[in-house]
Every structure is written in structure tokens, then in C-alpha cells.
Amino acid sequence: MKQNAELIKYFPLGVRGFWQNVLKEHEKVEEIRIRADKPMMLKGNGKEWYADKQGQWVKEIKEAYSPGFGEIQELVDYWCKDSRYAYQKELKNGFLTISGGHRIGICGETVLDAEGKIQTIKNISSLNIRFARQCRQAGERIxxxxxxxxxxxxxxxxxxxxxxxxxxxxxxxxxxxxxxxxxxxxxxxxxxxxxxxxxxxxxxxxxxxxxxxxxxxxxxxxxxxxxxxxxxxxxxxxxxxxxxxxxxxxxxxxxxxxxxxxxxxxxxxxxxxxxxxxxxxxxxxxxxxxxxxxxxxxxxxxxxxxxxxxxxxxxxxx
Amino acid sequence: MLDLLGSILIIGGMTGLGILYLEKERQQMGELEQFSYLFRLLKSEISFKKQPLPFACRCAGEKIKGEKGRILKEIAGEMDGGSGRSFSQLWKEKWGSFLQTSCLTCEEQQRVVDFSAFVGYEEESMQENMMEHQIEEFRRLAERKREELEKKKRVVMLLCSCIGILFVLILL
Incomplete structure (x- = not known):
């Protein structure tokens, strides 16, 4: 429960109720995929789930909640501490690492420089949230x-x-x-x-x-x-x-x-x-x-x- | 003798009122200059250290003494502490309550509060330009206030003294 409260901190106040439900069984969550106007997908125990409007895990796609473009921008702004300019390098590389080591993969419209190299990503429309975990038994047998x-x-x-x-x-x-x-x-x-x-x-x-x-x-x-x-x-x-x-x-x-x-x-x-x-x-x-x-x-x-x-x-x- | 004493008191009182008025104007100018300095500090942290807003606020807050420094540190603390609120929300709330007791005009207060709309750009140079625009705006307002003060100073003092003399003459 304590870890759940820790994870909730990574989401804006206005949507914490929703994320509280999504992360209720945080140990089960491996990956969360958010795509603009597409059903939000959760991966847990090797299976795919959807999140409904309240953030509950559901199996049926018709019950799934589809976050909008604005909601994605709000999340990215929150993770960037409203300072996207300071995260240009990370955005350019297609991921953000937030405190705690949790990684958020991002996709969207790329902005290229004169040489055709990616300068940054704007209009972010897809997110892949992966929570970092410290597993103290991982290497024991190996x-x-x-x-x-x-x-x-x-x-x-x-x-x-x-x-x-x-x-x-x-x-x-x-x-x-x-x-x-x-x-x-x-x-x-x-x-x-x-x-x-x-x-x-x-x-x-x-x-x-x-x-x-x-x-x-x-x-x-x-x-x-x-x-x-x-x-x-x-x-x-x-x-x-x-x-x-x-x-x-x-x-x-x-x-x-x-x-x-x-x-x-x-x-x-x-x-x-x-x-x-x-x-x-x-x-x-x-x-x-x-x-x-x-x-x-x-x-x-x-x-x-x-x-x-x-x-x-x-x-x-x- | 009493007439003379009364006259001095009335003229002195009126001149004092003029001084008070000018002091308020001077405070207002000082406040604008302080805000210009505050935005310049924030811009420096952003331009040279490429730091996100909470870090910039904390560093600027360390350098600015008094209530303004405390507010900046509070904003940084809440953002870093995972309060779940955006920079814009915190900025508006914290400065909004502080400015209610300040000597700035409503328009100037609004400019301070509206600063939160000038952050969050993806491009670093764009962010710097917007900060520079804000700094320039406050510098210009302070400059205008200084010029006004210079012009007003003599007029106000003269007018207050004249009103005092007029009162004395009427009463005599």
C-alpha cells in the first residue's frame, strides 16, 4: 500500500482517483500503454487488460476508457515539471525517466533539424509507462x-x-x-x-x-x-x-x-x-x-x- | 501664537500626506524592480543551468530574501514533493494571496500572476525569449514609474503645501 501511495505521486492531483484504482494492484502492473483516443491498456501477469473510466481493470474492450490528447499532454507536463525545455534531450531520445527510475516511453510528431536528425518530439500521442522495481532476490540463483x-x-x-x-x-x-x-x-x-x-x-x-x-x-x-x-x-x-x-x-x-x-x-x-x-x-x-x-x-x-x-x-x- | 502653531501643523500635515503618497509610489516602483530581478534570476537558472522550474525557483528563492524568496521555495517544494499540482496552479495561488496585500496596481498584479502562462515551452530558446519578454515588461513598468515619480515629486509637494496654506487662509 505504501508503494502504491508512492506511485500515485507521479500523477497530477486531478486524476489521482483514477490512477489509485489502476495501481491498486501495483505489483501486478508491468506496463501501461496510453494512446490518444484509444483504449488504455495494462499489462499484468503477462496478460493484457483495459482500464475503465474509474481505473478498474477490465477484460472487455467496450468498457475500456480512451484518454484524450489533452490528458496525455497533462501527464507529460507533470512529469516534465512544466519544463519541457529542460527535458529536450530525453524527449529527443523518446523517453522520460522520472524520480524513482520509472521510465516513460513517448511517441508523437518528430521535429527535425537541418540535417534531418530528431530535435524533439511534439504532439505526444503515445505513452508507455514502466515502473522500476527493486527485486532483491533477482540475482540470487544466478x-x-x-x-x-x-x-x-x-x-x-x-x-x-x-x-x-x-x-x-x-x-x-x-x-x-x-x-x-x-x-x-x-x-x-x-x-x-x-x-x-x-x-x-x-x-x-x-x-x-x-x-x-x-x-x-x-x-x-x-x-x-x-x-x-x-x-x-x-x-x-x-x-x-x-x-x-x-x-x-x-x-x-x-x-x-x-x-x-x-x-x-x-x-x-x-x-x-x-x-x-x-x-x-x-x-x-x-x-x-x-x-x-x-x-x-x-x-x-x-x-x-x-x-x-x-x-x-x-x-x-x- | 496658537494661530501660528496651528498653521504650521496644517501645512506640515498636508506636506506629510504628500510624502506618504510619494512613498507609496516609490514602494510600488521598488516592487516592480524586485519582480524584474526575480524573473531575471529565474531566467538565468533556466538559460545557464538548463534546470526545470522547481529547481530554478529554489535557487532564485535562496537568493531573494523575504516573502518573495519564501514563496519561490514553497512552489519548488510542492512541485518536487509530488503535490500533484502544476506550476501554473501553484504560481497563481501563492502569488495571488501575496499580491492582495502588495502596493501594485491590479494590472501589475495580473502581470505577475500571468507569468505562469509564459512557461512550459518545448524549445529552450523560446522559453528564454518569453522570460526575457517578461523581464523587459517589468523593467519597463518600473522605469515608467520612476519617470512618473520624478515628475510627480515636485507637483505633489507643491500642491500639498498650497492646499495646506489655503486651509490656513480659510481658517484664519
Whole structure:
């Protein structure tokens, strides 16, 4: 109930009654999708629901409530503290991270600059609200598999969106940083580009990410990794959602510096990863000695861990 | 002797009334200058630190002493504390009650309250321009008040003294 009251704070006063009902079973809520003049959708326990006018969860689409464009603007303004100018970078990237680390994906009309790059998004018409949660048991069973001779192995966590890779990474960082039965506490450098992992607010992490964790918040992953390496002397570097060639190149630099790496990436299966050209060099150089695959089947989470010997040789495949 | 004393008291009283009137005008000018300074501080926080409004209000509130600083800090506190109310609602409410006791004219009070309509732009430069417009507006009002005061000063003092003398003559 206390957490529910905390979440309600993220909504304007005038609509709190509605959101109180939506978030009544906040632990069930995984994702809330709001589209202008379209039924509001809720995802919970792996199933799709709708919210009615009072915010109650319903199964029937005819009972669903469709928020208007104005209501979306009101929410965005509230999350931006009526200061959209200050959130230009976030709006440009298509998401907002509010205090508490909750992430709101946004879509709308893009404004392009002279070079055709997105300058900002105006007339926001779709929102995807995802609540950050600290799950202190997430990494408990997985942690032993990540160590070999008491050394943390370079680990890549693969999963499709919504399967819990960020939650798992956060818990692993906390356990590695605080120390565990396999190793004493290590200095962890955490690159938190979107402010989801540490949920920093004005530079201070709001979630528990361990005693020895330094957070580089809001900067690009490739730059953050190199800066942390140069300035903070990390023993482990953690980074969420690798996706570009620049980031992969930065990983190569890290791998030769004696740091362990904990990283996540979007992916559905090992085969899919093997087909990505961008990752070929990663497999060839055997940067990651552990690959953890997360997923979800019929609403239940599963995880599979692959050690170096289990990983197929993709360095030559097309 | 009593006549002389009475005359001095009447003329002095009338001159005092003139001074009081001018003092009120001077206070009004000071108030306008303070608001211009307040908006300039807010603009600086927005332009150079690229901070959202609550942060800008808090920083400006630290620099401005007295009731105005307290109001700015209160707005920041409520916005950051998750009160659920928008900047516009808080600004109108907080300044609305403060301005009821201020010496500003209704039009000037409305300008202060209407500031909330000049925020929330997506473009940083646009936001800065609107802030600059507001600052300029208050600077212009203060300047106009200063010029008026300069002109009025002699006239008011002369008029009050003359009225005093006229009273004395009538009574004598």
C-alpha cells in the first residue's frame, strides 16, 4: 500500500482517483500503454487488460476508457515539471525517466533539424509507462553461475523487452558491489544512460545499487564506460542495453583492461544473436564467457545460462 | 501664537500626506524592480543551468530574501514533493494571496500572476525569449514609474503645501 501511495505521486492531483484504482494492484502492473483516443491498456501477469473510466481493470474492450490528447499532454507536463525545455534531450531520445527510475516511453510528431536528425518530439500521442522495481532476490540463483575460481566472468544478459534484464542487472550490481559468498565487494562502475538502473535523482541513486558502485548518469554508454575506466578505477563495469557499434568498440577497450563486464542486450534467442553482424567480433574475441538468456513463456519467467563451452562458434557464420 | 502653531501643523500635515503618497509610489516602483530581478534570476537558472522550474525557483528563492524568496521555495517544494499540482496552479495561488496585500496596481498584479502562462515551452530558446519578454515588461513598468515619480515629486509637494496654506487662509 505504501508503494502504491508512492506511485500515485507521479500523477497530477486531478486524476489521482483514477490512477489509485489502476495501481491498486501495483505489483501486478508491468506496463501501461496510453494512446490518444484509444483504449488504455495494462499489462499484468503477462496478460493484457483495459482500464475503465474509474481505473478498474477490465477484460472487455467496450468498457475500456480512451484518454484524450489533452490528458496525455497533462501527464507529460507533470512529469516534465512544466519544463519541457529542460527535458529536450530525453524527449529527443523518446523517453522520460522520472524520480524513482520509472521510465516513460513517448511517441508523437518528430521535429527535425537541418540535417534531418530528431530535435524533439511534439504532439505526444503515445505513452508507455514502466515502473522500476527493486527485486532483491533477482540475482540470487544466478550469481553462483557467474563466478569461476572466485572471479566474476564477463556476462551478457539477453532478453526481449519486459523480461527483467534491467532488474536482474541492478541486483547483480548490488551483490557484486556489496560482496557475496564468492568474492569480496568490488568497485563497480555503472553507466546509467537512461537513469533506470540507479534511478538517480539530482545525481543521487534512489535504488540500492551497492556500497561500492559509482554511477555515471545520463551520458552515452560508450563515453561513460571509458570515463569510468579512466577516472574511477572500477573492477567491474556494468552497462544496460548495448546496441550500437560504438558501444561494442568501447567494450573491446574495457575487456583488455582487467575489468569484468556485466552487460545486457535486447535479444530473443542465442541464434538471433549469432546472426547479428555487429556482434560477430564479440563472439570471435570471446569477450563474454557467460551468456544469460531471459524470457517469458505463458506469463512465467525463465532463465538459461550458457558458459563459454556451451556457446556456439558464430564468428564465422553469416 | 496658537494661530501660528496651528498653521504650521496644517501645512506640515498636508506636506506629510504628500510624502506618504510619494512613498507609496516609490514602494510600488521598488516592487516592480524586485519582480524584474526575480524573473531575471529565474531566467538565468533556466538559460545557464538548463534546470526545470522547481529547481530554478529554489535557487532564485535562496537568493531573494523575504516573502518573495519564501514563496519561490514553497512552489519548488510542492512541485518536487509530488503535490500533484502544476506550476501554473501553484504560481497563481501563492502569488495571488501575496499580491492582495502588495502596493501594485491590479494590472501589475495580473502581470505577475500571468507569468505562469509564459512557461512550459518545448524549445529552450523560446522559453528564454518569453522570460526575457517578461523581464523587459517589468523593467519597463518600473522605469515608467520612476519617470512618473520624478515628475510627480515636485507637483505633489507643491500642491500639498498650497492646499495646506489655503486651509490656513480659510481658517484664519
Amino acid at each position: 550469481l553462483p553461475c557467474l563466478y569461476e575460481k572466485n572471479i566474476l566472468q564477463n556476462t551478457l544478459i539477453l532478453s526481449p523487452p519486459g523480461a527483467g534484464k534491467t532488474t536482474l542487472l541492478r541486483d547483480l550490481v548490488r551483490r557484486v558491489s556489496d560482496g557475496n559468498e564468492f568474492s569480496e565487494g568490488k568497485v563497480v562502475g555503472l553507466v546509467d544512460e537512461r537513469g533506470e538502473l540507479a534511478a538517480s535523482y539530482q545525481g543521487i541513486p534512489q535504488l540500492d545499487i551497492g556500497l561500492r558502485t559509482d554511477v555515471m548518469d545520463g551520458c552515452s554508454k560508450e563515453e561513460g564506460m571509458i570515463r569510468l575506466l579512466r577516472s574511477m578505477g572500477p573492477q567491474v563495469i556494468a552497462v544496460d542495453e548495448l546496441g550500437s557499434m560504438k558501444e561494442i568498440k568501447a567494450l573491446f577497450k574495457l575487456s583488455g583492461c582487467g575489468c569484468s563486464i556485466l552487460a545486457t542486450m535486447h535479444g530473443r534467442s542465442l541464434e538471433e544473436m549469432g546472426r547479428k553482424r555487429m556482434l560477430k567480433s564479440l563472439w570471435k574475441e570471446k569477450i563474454f564467457t557467460r551468456v544469460l538468456l531471459l524470457g517469458r513463456e505463458e506469463g512465467r519467467f525463465y532463465s538459461r545460462i550458457y558458459k563459454e563451452a556451451d556457446l556456439p562458434d558464430w564468428s564465422t557464420s553469416h
